Amino acid sequence: xxxxxEQLKVNSFRGIRDLEIDSVNHVNIIAxxxxxxxxxxxxxxxxxxxxxxxxNLLRISRIRHIIPSLGAPNIYESFINLFPKDxxxxxxNISTVSKEESLTYKLDGxxxxxxxxxxxxxxxxxxxxxxxxxxxYDQDSVETDDLVSVEADAFEGEIQFEHGKTKKTVKxxxxxxMPISGREITKDAFINMTYLPPFHHVFGSNFNQILRNExxxxxxxxxxxLFDSKITDLLILEDDNRRPVEYVKHEILGNMPLSTYGDxxxxxxSIANGIANAAGGILLIDEAETSIHSKYxxxxxxxxxxxxxQLNVQLFLTTHSIEAIDGFLGxxxxxxxxxxDDIVVITLKKDTEDRKTYSRVLTGRKVYANxxxxxxxxxx
Numbered sequence: 001x002x003x004x005x006e007q008l009k010v011n012s013f014r015g016i017r018d019l020e021i022d023s024v025n026h027v028n029i030i031a032x033x034x035x036x037x038x039x040x041x042x043x044x045x046x047x048x049x050x051x052x053x054x055x056n057l058l059r060i061s062r063i064r065h066i067i068p069s070l071g072a073p074n075i076y077e078s079f080i081n082l083f084p085k086d087x088x089x090x091x092x093n094i095s096t097v098s099k100e101e102s103l104t105y106k107l108d109g110x111x112x113x114x115x116x117x118x119x120x121x122x123x124x125x126x127x128x129x130x131x132x133x134x135x136x137y138d139q140d141s142v143e144t145d146d147l148v149s150v151e152a153d154a155f156e157g158e159i160q161f162e163h164g165k166t167k168k169t170v171k172x173x174x175x176x177x178m179p180i181s182g183r184e185i186t187k188d189a190f191i192n193m194t195y196l197p198p199f200h201h202v203f204g205s206n207f208n209q210i211l212r213n214e215x216x217x218x219x220x221x222x223x224x225x226l227f228d229s230k231i232t233d234l235l236i237l238e239d240d241n242r243r244p245v246e247y248v249k250h251e252i253l254g255n256m257p258l259s260t261y262g263d264x265x266x267x268x269x270s271i272a273n274g275i276a277n278a279a280g281g282i283l284l285i286d287e288a289e290t291s292i293h294s295k296y297x298x299x300x301x302x303x304x305x306x307x308x309x310q311l312n313v314q315l316f317l318t319t320h321s322i323e324a325i326d327g328f329l330g331x332x333x334x335x336x337x338x339x340x341d342d343i344v345v346i347t348l349k350k351d352t353e354d355r356k357t358y359s360r361v362l363t364g365r366k367v368y369a370n371x372x373x374x375x376x377x378x379x380x
Contacts (some may be wrong), residue, residue: 015037052161103163198290207246210272326371
């Protein structure tokens with residue numbers, strides 16, 4: 001298991017200011033109270049996946065709105081919410097040490113108002129094959145259907161990226177009427193990185209990558225048998241409309257659609273699939289324990305660590321659960337092994353007075369050794 005990111009500084013991103021994590025490891029457990037920035041740290045790291053790509057920025061901005069709802073902001077608002085709430089200042093600044101070289105990502109710009117002519121609105125609506133509902137951005141203008149000029153909020157800025165001797169600058173222009181449907185997703189990522197939100201397993205495609213890796217599949221089946229000892233295989237079959245459907249093969253029940261199983265099995269498969277996708281890179285898991293019963297923590301977390309080692313994946317995960325932290329610490333056999341340690345526990349705390357986010361980084365061994373002595377509350 002490699003360490004692709006060795007240190008991390010999030011100087012400004014969402015609600016985080018001046019956060020320094022001076023040492024990371026193969027397995028990095030991020031803990032802390034609600035609203036301390038755990039998810040934001042993972043999202044900030046995602047900026048490094050495709051640092052020059054506006055589509056990557058937009059995807060990150062929508063991660064928290066994976067389930068569409070009437071309460072979700074539009075894409076422009078989601079994008080602006082990536083910036084700290086420091087008045088009119090719009091700046092994102094992240095730096096790391098990666099592959100033994102310093103890496104810096106900066107996005108600086110300004111918000112402005114622009115006028116969009118009717119022919120441009122028609123062109124955009126035609127290219128995205130959809131109509132745009134009136135939003136708060138239309139409040140100083142009439143509806144687009146009236147075919148007049150409209151005013152819109154917009155952002156203009158540039159991304160500055162440095163890694164070792166490599167330097168690159170990319171201009172960014174984005175406004176509240178810009179369609180995103182059909183926008184190309186960059187395939188050549190700077191770092192192979194996969195992000196799993198808490199309920200990723202609910203939306204299907206939970207094991208398409210696992211089927212391409214027979215050793216990983218066999219390990220995964222062993223874990224699934226903790227839930228049901230009669231599970232024998234994983235299959236993707238076509239339904240009557242020739243759509244691929246995920247199935248679990250069962251000794252007694254035959255081929256059962258994965259949708260008929262509980263969230264625990266789906267969660268394990270989703271994580272295993274994420275590990276396969278992140279091979280040779282980084283896996284980010286938000287709330288790793290979601291949908292998994294605590295009695296399975298030890299076996300499932302040992303599987304996760306083993307699979308990450310097998311596929312050379314550096315792991316970052318967030319958790320609210322002290323039991324989950326104990327489960328990951330249990331994968332290290334500290335009572336038997338030497339001083340070698342795969343894990344660090346990173347506790348975040350936000351200071352409401354100076355608005356900075358602070359971190360405490362402890363080795364897994366130290367947390368394990370002092371849990372009882374401290375009553376060890378890692379979620380401070």
